[in-house]
Amino acid sequence: MTSLAAPGARLAPQGHQAGLRIALLDGFRLIGGAEAIPVPGGAERLLAFMAMRRRAVGRLSVASSLWADATEGHAYAALRSTLIRMNRACRDTLLVTPSSLELAPGVSVDLREAQALAHRLLEAGPHDAGDLSVESVATLSSELLPLWYDDWLAFEVEDWRQLRLHALEAVVDGLVQARRFGDATAAAGVVVRADPLRESAQTALIRVHLAEGNQSEAVHAFDRFSRLLHVDLGLEPTPQLRDLVGRHVRSQRGGLHR
The missing domain is CATH 1.25.40.10 (Tetratricopeptide repeat domain)
Known part of the structure; x- marks a missing residue:
């Protein structure tokens, strides 16, 4: 889904309506309402990384931070793969463009x-x-x-x-x-x-x-x-x-x- 976004387009976030919450204290949790939401492997670190940023971050910067030991191409591919494997709730936490990622409005x-x-x-x-x-x-x-x-x-x-x-x-x-x-x-x-x-x-x-x-x-x-x-x-x-x-x-x- 994220890889098909038109240049300059943003995926429509559903975080505000879903009442999503990212918890980082005492361990990572993604919470919707009163229930914990399963997060695919690899996506936890991406969501945690973005939850600590208060503005949009370039894809290359995200990839090189999370996959610091990989080459630039492999790191970028790993980020793209992680985004594709995300379930709907995980995708709803982010605003994704071809060049950047940002935490969606309404996600606490x-x-x-x-x-x-x-x-x-x-x-x-x-x-x-x-x-x-x-x-x-x-x-x-x-x-x-x-x-x-x-x-x-x-x-x-x-x-x-x-x-x-x-x-x-x-x-x-x-x-x-x-x-x-x-x-x-x-x-x-x-x-x-x-x-x-x-x-x-x-x-x-x-x-x-x-x-x-x-x-x-x-x-x-x-x-x-x-x-x-x-x-x-x-x-x-x-x-x-x-x-x-x-x-x-x-x-x-x-x-x-x-």
């Missing part, structure tokens, strides 16, 4: 919604209660296409990882201000588990303990991080983190140390 992408959430949280507060919800924490806890190791995806994965961790730290601050300490501890724990050596994450967790009045928890968290940082990287916590704990806790051990 969970990653885009999650990115918008993260950017809202990184703006100066106060934040909407919905953005500080348990559901928001779950969204920001989700990885982008885990177990996919394609070269074209590496930058997107790291970009989302950094964005979501910064946003989660902002969630922690908002939850502390709302005195929702249990939810704040859970959100901070997500960031700490994602990157135990990330000092801003450990700082967020320690701030929760201090705000809640749990000085011993703050000291224990500081000590665990200090040991981990020393063993793994031979580093010490920054003076800023030491000062944060020292201002709130009077150590009975003559000072904070490993």
Whole structure:
């Protein structure tokens, strides 16, 4: 179907009417209504690639990105073959011309919604209660296409990882201000588990303990991080983190140390 399009013509998309959704967080899914739609092999990566682009992309650029190890001719042929083998639902997600591909209007992408959430949280507060919800924490806890190791995806994965961790730290601050300490501890724990050596994450967790009045928890968290940082990287916590704990806790051990 795609190979027969007249020059300059676009295939009529049905994505808006079908209510199609591409999910990229915690694994790829194509969803129509409330049901998952089967996607032929090879088409998953094409749809995922296009779902991360906000404008039309030239066919050659798509082909060379997805089939980077192939010659230009073989990559172009592989793209054409993938388009031909697509089922109707997959074709409805794309606008296809002889020279370019683009995600069809009306097709939603969970990653885009999650990115918008993260950017809202990184703006100066106060934040909407919905953005500080348990559901928001779950969204920001989700990885982008885990177990996919394609070269074209590496930058997107790291970009989302950094964005979501910064946003989660902002969630922690908002939850502390709302005195929702249990939810704040859970959100901070997500960031700490994602990157135990990330000092801003450990700082967020320690701030929760201090705000809640749990000085011993703050000291224990500081000590665990200090040991981990020393063993793994031979580093010490920054003076800023030491000062944060020292201002709130009077150590009975003559000072904070490993």
